Amino acid sequence: MTLMPSRGQLARPAPEVIAELFAREGVRRIYTVPGDMAYGLLRAFAAAGLDVFSVRSQATAVFASAGDNYSEGRLASAVLITRGPALANALAALSSVVAHGVPMVLLSPCESLTDMQSGAFQGSMHLALEAGSPCDVLRFEDPDSAGGRLASLLADTAKPDRRSAVVLLERRLLGSLMVAPDIQPPRLSRRPDLAALQTAAEMLNAAKNPIIVVGHRARWSASFETLATFARRLNAPLCPTGLSIGFGGTRLPSLGQDEVHRELSGADAVLLVGASLDWTLRSGIAVPNEAKVISLREEGEPGFESRRGDIVLSGEIGQTLDALCGMFDTRAGLSPRPEGRGRLPAPPPPTLFARIADRLADDFPTETALVLDGSNGLIHAARRIIPDADWARITPGISGHLGAGIGHALGAAASGRYRRVILLTGDFSLGLALADLESLVRYDAPVTVLVNNNRGLASESNQLAGADRRIADYTPATDHARIMRGFGGVGHRIDSLDGWAAIRDRVVQGRGPCLVDISEHADTPE
Incomplete structure (x- = not known):
């Protein structure tokens, strides 16, 4: 979807409009290693009320934005990196971050394709992430369409798709005038498949020892209220993975890491909530072969777990979890699950x-x-x-x-x-x-x-x-x-x-x- 410029608005310098669109989407901080072609944008971001953090390496800028967004659970920051080798350094870090599921936007001023072909300074490097990466590489050169395209991209990165992007801003665009597009209503997520939900509910209801595994991708949309309600209705423990230990803090207790494999080994149904890529599940460790596996994952998210889910429910994880939880009342006739057995005896740490x-x-x-x-x-x-x-x-x-x-x-x-x-x-x-x-x-x-x-x-x-x-x-x-x-x-x-x-x-x-x-x-x- 491309948004049209708002009628009656005056054209303004492109950096000013770009900064306004980021602020309008709730972005509050920019992480950067400043350099050629970036200073106009940095001034515009500061004027729009965003805090600018200048660091010493491109990778640190990317990881800082990732830590910021992960902490807030939304797109709260973005990265601004200059072209050429600087961008190449940033992309190495970005490939790791987007694989982790964190929504990211990386801006980079660049030369035009024509100037690249003629060998413009630091402009001849053709950069792209690997095919199939959950990150788009988009080039913006036309001031008439750039505002609408950028607004749509930011909306998709924020919700519901959380699709990350590298945005290349051509030199010509940064020196032109733009008009900010109208604010559009948020796009709704795709509804979960009702038949698949019903089948998943039947599997879980038939299980005697179900377990809910909460992975790091649940961070972005799964509510603690739903997780707690679902665990109570299923009479199932909440289990972390290697990447989500202590996800609920003191608010929503989960099994300790020393208990995870032991509890999984006795499960006859495993509900993976945003956990398909987590370390502890890549080789199906401790999940019995006869156990039913139901996987909730984001739309387009690859699944690398060796035990592919018997049912895969794609879409916004929180929305799918809400719908599945709504199909259950507290199961009657079940005795309470025993409390966690605590920390296993262990020798003193060696170092x-x-x-x-x-x-x-x-x-x-x-x-x-x-x-x-x-x-x-x-x-x-x-x-x-x-x-x-x-x-x-x-x-x-x-x-x-x-x-x-x-x-x-x-x-x-x-x-x-x-x-x-x-x-x-x-x-x-x-x-x-x-x-x-x-x-x-x-x-x-x-x-x-x-x-x-x-x-x-x-x-x-x-x-x-x-x-x-x-x-x-x-x-x-x-x-x-x-x-x-x-x-x-x-x-x-x-x-x-x-x-x-x-x-x-x-x-x-x-x-x-x-x-x-x-x-x-x-x-x-x-």
């Missing part, structure tokens, strides 16, 4: 970082988000940390894109939803975005960074089998706390639980950004 994560799990501060950026060992160490807020745990995503942590933390903090953000990161992951520690300091972001300083790729160094250790091992003299202080921030270095206890309240409850370098080296320098 200082893991022991500190374990202590955080027991006293994680309120109104605080948790961001994770590291390998499987770090993710496992933090599995018990459940923020009190819902959807307040942000991970590298289904692609395991390390280096996302600082961006995710900055975006989560900028959303204003949390009093503080705590980032748990590996030293390898932190190094991929190290310069943006300065961005945290410059914007006085309420972010605490805990670095697992274990000399680099510790979880993979055993694969070197006698090769040069410098491939995976960093120098033990590396001190991230001193780097943070060099940027003007607060930095601490510790090598014991006593050291953590001495600074814990200051770094978790304080104001502004700080970093704690948690050294795992026996020979930590003074």
